[in-house]
Amino acid sequence: MTRVIAVANNKGGVAKTTTCLSLGGSLAEQGRLVLLVDLDPQGHLTASLGLDPESLRRTVGDVLLGQSSLVAVSRETPVGGLDLVPANQELVILDKVLYKRPGYESRLQQDLERMEDGLYDFVLMDCPPAFGTMTLNALTAADLLVIPIQCEYYSVRSLRQMLSLVSLVRRKTNPRLSYRLLVTMYDVRNRVHRLIMHYLRARFSNALFQTVIQVDTRLRESPAFGLPVTRYAPRTRAAHQYRALAQELSAHLLPAIPMATQAAGGEPLPTQESAASVSPPTRGTKE
Numbered sequence: 001m002t003r004v005i006a007v008a009n010n011k012g013g014v015a016k017t018t019t020c021l022s023l024g025g026s027l028a029e030q031g032r033l034v035l036l037v038d039l040d041p042q043g044h045l046t047a048s049l050g051l052d053p054e055s056l057r058r059t060v061g062d063v064l065l066g067q068s069s070l071v072a073v074s075r076e077t078p079v080g081g082l083d084l085v086p087a088n089q090e091l092v093i094l095d096k097v098l099y100k101r102p103g104y105e106s107r108l109q110q111d112l113e114r115m116e117d118g119l120y121d122f123v124l125m126d127c128p129p130a131f132g133t134m135t136l137n138a139l140t141a142a143d144l145l146v147i148p149i150q151c152e153y154y155s156v157r158s159l160r161q162m163l164s165l166v167s168l169v170r171r172k173t174n175p176r177l178s179y180r181l182l183v184t185m186y187d188v189r190n191r192v193h194r195l196i197m198h199y200l201r202a203r204f205s206n207a208l209f210q211t212v213i214q215v216d217t218r219l220r221e222s223p224a225f226g227l228p229v230t231r232y233a234p235r236t237r238a239a240h241q242y243r244a245l246a247q248e249l250s251a252h253l254l255p256a257i258p259m260a261t262q263a264a265g266g267e268p269l270p271t272q273e274s275a276a277s278v279s280p281p282t283r284g285t286k287e
């Protein structure tokens with residue numbers, strides 16, 4: 001059975017694309033068949049696997065318009081077991097016209113339902129830093145939303161907004177959606193990072209991945225070489241941490257397969273009231 005995962009956060013630059021690429025690479029390395037879907041007009045995921053987004057004739061836009069399927073638009077990448085549905089700037093225009101079409105939010109969900117069983121173990125969708133038609137399609141199709149978050153003041157503030165959106169999607173288009181938070185770019189030497197990590201563990205104990213992704217410059221380099229970090233720099237801390245995340249995710253979503261780290265169950269979605277109560281620690285709070 002294919003597990004569909006959306007990687008999304010309204011906040012920009014929190015490692016959504018890096019997580020899709022590195023997690024996808026790790027899952028493929030562990031023998032899973034993975035389809036990455038780029039839903040961002042910036043085309044960063046597409047470019048990070050060595051393709052020029054603007055030279056593409058067929059993209060995820062064709063799927064959203066109902067003119068093609070994810071499988072038909074997908075292409076192989078340099079990594080075995082890892083395929084990609086690319087995106088480019090045309091999604092900006094599509095975002096403006098798509099919402100006028102009835103049922104647009106279910107396009108990806110419907111296509112995934114028609115996908116041949118067993119073709120992929122995981123579909124990972126990289127969302128843009130906005131709550132538009134692309135993100136709504138991804139959240140409507142997803143079993144699990146992964147929310148990458150930095151341990152910084154503004155990131156925690158925007159989490160409140162993100163959780164309200166999750167609550168809305170669950171009410172309107174996808175009642176089965178669950179979510180998990182992933183701490184990214186963590187710097188243990190940074191006092192605010194440690195403080196906010198403490199807050200997140202207390203507030204989201206069951207909905208926080210145990211795996212933490214620390215700051216590692218190799219993650220900035222790997223897209224320039226068109227590879228996930230697990231192939232570009234396989235022995236680095238970043239590669240090991242994304243492998244651990246892949247194991248934790250597999251254990252969480254495919255519990256029949258024994259894994260080293262068995263994660264706790266996902267937290268049910270917040271009500272609007274509980275989402276509204278997610279407030280960051282006040283500035284200047286002592287550890």
Ligand SMILES: Nc1ncnc2c1ncn2[C@@H]1O[C@H](COP(=O)(O)OP(=O)(O)OP(=O)(O)O)[C@@H](O)[C@H]1O
Nearest residue numbers: 012013014015016017018129185214215216219220
């Ligand atoms: N763990 C890390 N350590 C150091 N740099 C990182 C790490 N994770 C991501 N980066 C870098 O941070 C920047 C933002 O990452 P990325 O593009 O993945 O974020 P994003 O959430 O997809 O951004 P956007 O909202 O624009 O789509 C990139 O330059 C990336 O290489």
Ligand SMILES: [Mg+2]
Nearest residue numbers: 016017040044
């Ligand atoms: Mg991105």
